[in-house]
Amino acid sequence: MAFTAASRTLKNVVAFDSTGVSTATTPMGQGESDMFGTSNQAYSNFIEWTWNNNDIADDGIGQDDTSETWTQFLATADGLNIAKQLKLINPVDYLTAPGSTPAPHWYIRHGMVDRDTAYAMQVLLYYAAKNNVNVKDVSFKLPYMIGHAGNYDVQEVAAWIAKTVHDNPLP
Secondary structure (H helix, E strand, O other): OHHHHHHOOOOOOOOOOOOOOOOOOOOOOOOOHHHOOOOOOOOOOOOHHHHHOOOOOOOOOOHHHHOOOHHHHHOOHHHHHHHHHHHHOOHHHHHHOOOOOOOOEEEEEOOOOOOOOOHHHHHHHHHHHHOOOOOOEEEEEOOOOOOOOOOOOHHHHHHHHHHHHHHOOOO
C-alpha cells in the first residue's frame, strides 16, 4: 500500500460513503452512496459515521435531516432496506454463510496500484471463496501497475471463461 500511496493520491476518508449525498440540486460527491437508497431518497448514507456526519442540509439523509440516530434509522423500514442492500452487494456474506452454494468458479482481479480499494478486501474475498467447499477454483491476481479503472486483460478473462466452460460442462 505504501507504494500505491507514493505513486497516486489516495481517496479521502471516508472514501466509499460520502458524507453528503446527491439530490436533484446537489451533485454527488465522491463515494458510492448512489448504490443505496430509501423509499423516498434515491441515494443514502449506509455506514454509521457518514450518517452521523452527513453535511448536506436537506438531502433527506442523515441525523441532521431525519433527527434519527443511526441505530434508530436501522430499526425503520428504510434502515432495514439499506442493511439488505449492503448484504446483497457483499459476496463474502454468501461465501461464508453456512450451507451456501456460490458459483463454483471465481475470477478476481485487483490492480496493484488501485488507490480506491484496499488490497485487504480482495484478499478477504479470495480466502472466502477459496475456503468455501462448493468453490472449485479461484483465479486471483493483482495485475501489475493497473489502477482502479481496471482495464484488465480482456483476452485473459475470455480465455479463462472458455477453459472453465470447456472443463466443466453442464450436466
